[in-house]
Amino acid sequence: MATQSLILQPGGYKMPLLGFGTWKVDKNSTADVVYKAIEAGYRLLDCACDYGNEVQVGQGIKRAIESGLVTREELFITSKLWNTYHHKEHVPQAFARTLSDLGLEYLDLYLIHFPISLKYVPMEERYPPEWGNMEQDPVPVHETWAAMEELVLGGKVRNIGVSNFSAILLMDVLSYARVKPAVLHIEVHPYLNNADLIKFAQSQGLQVTGYSNFGPASYVELGSPSAQAAVPLFKEERIVKIAANHNKTTAQVILRWLVQNKVAVIPKSNDPARVAQNADIFDFVLSEEEMATINGMNIPFRLNDPGVYANIPIYA
Ligand code: NAD
DSSP: OOOEEEEEETOEEEEEEEEEETOOOOHHHHHHHHHHHTTOOOOOOEOOGGSOOOHHHHHHHHHHHHHTOOOOGGGGEEEOOOOOSSSSSTTHHHHHHHHHHOOOSSEEOOOOOOOOOBBBOOOOTOOOOTTTOOOOEEEEEEEEHHHHHHHHTSEEEEEEEEESSOHHHHHHHHHHOOOOOOEEEOOOOOBBHHHHHHHHHHTTTTTEEEETTTTTTHTTTTTTHHHHSOGGGGHHHHHHHHHHHHHHHHHHHHHHHHHHEEEEEOOOOOOOHHHHHHHSSHHHHHHHHHHHHTTTTTOOOOEEEEEESSSTTTTT
8 A cells, every 4th residue: 555644843754644543443343453454554543542442552553563564663653642631740641651551662643632621530530531521620731732842852752743723722832832743633524624724734834634534424423413414425426426537435535635635634444345445545636626626515514522512612
């Protein structure tokens, strides 16, 4: 599989344009699913404390390395700091737990998962802490960021970044960062193209990773009424037509549209045929007109909104 990479600043490391998402991958099958994704050619794994399966992701990685499929250096492993660990003394603790669960010596990328700080929950009480009915416990982003920088200076993580941040929050971080954020990780799909935010982040030297690339699909399975009411992107007639032009699937067209916009993708699937299909996006090119058609599908329709499910309206 001929995958491609983006160069991250400030370190100059390469981040694959294609990765594998591990949210909602069932613990019992995670090690196997991860091993098979690596076997299918994926080199980036998108993980998080909150996904509750980092131990099993680590087992899949270990098996892939021990069986000679890949070396650690060929992999790019991302994880994320959960909302209950934003105080400076909790950042190294959360990072150490993730690193040990994954069974790794270093991470390629560590992200602040959300610009939301919730009350600390000791690990022995509950891990991962999830959202629950937790109280907010505001911590300024500069405190959390300084602790993230210490992880880079300590050599345990190569790049740091932010997820679910707006342009104004990104401007704030850029105003004081000693280690600049390398990546902005946000929801991006044809119904929410986030074009202005992507343009701003790229203009500031960040690379962008888009998540929930298939829009409603991931949220239909969570029972979201707005996702259930939407036209599935896999059946959207303009995408169906473009897919037919290239003899590709609609899923492949959506992922191709993103990587052609220099946005990294991290599709998730438990089905080996779809895992392989989602990786096969580097042998065709969408025309300018096709790109414009998909760019023009923006509604905008946001699916992952803590204002809706956690009553914390970060996008208000
Ligand atoms: P996704 O957009 O990757 O879609 C997954 C859904 O699409 C599943 O229902 C799957 O069965 C289906 N699917 C996958 N490939 C298909 C194909 N070829 N044909 C038909 N159906 C297919 O959803 P996601 O899991 O929300 O996002 C991907 C990853 O992004 C996550 O696993 C996670 O790693 C990351 N993520 C990050 C955040 C964040 O806040 N930073 C939030 C959400 C997701």
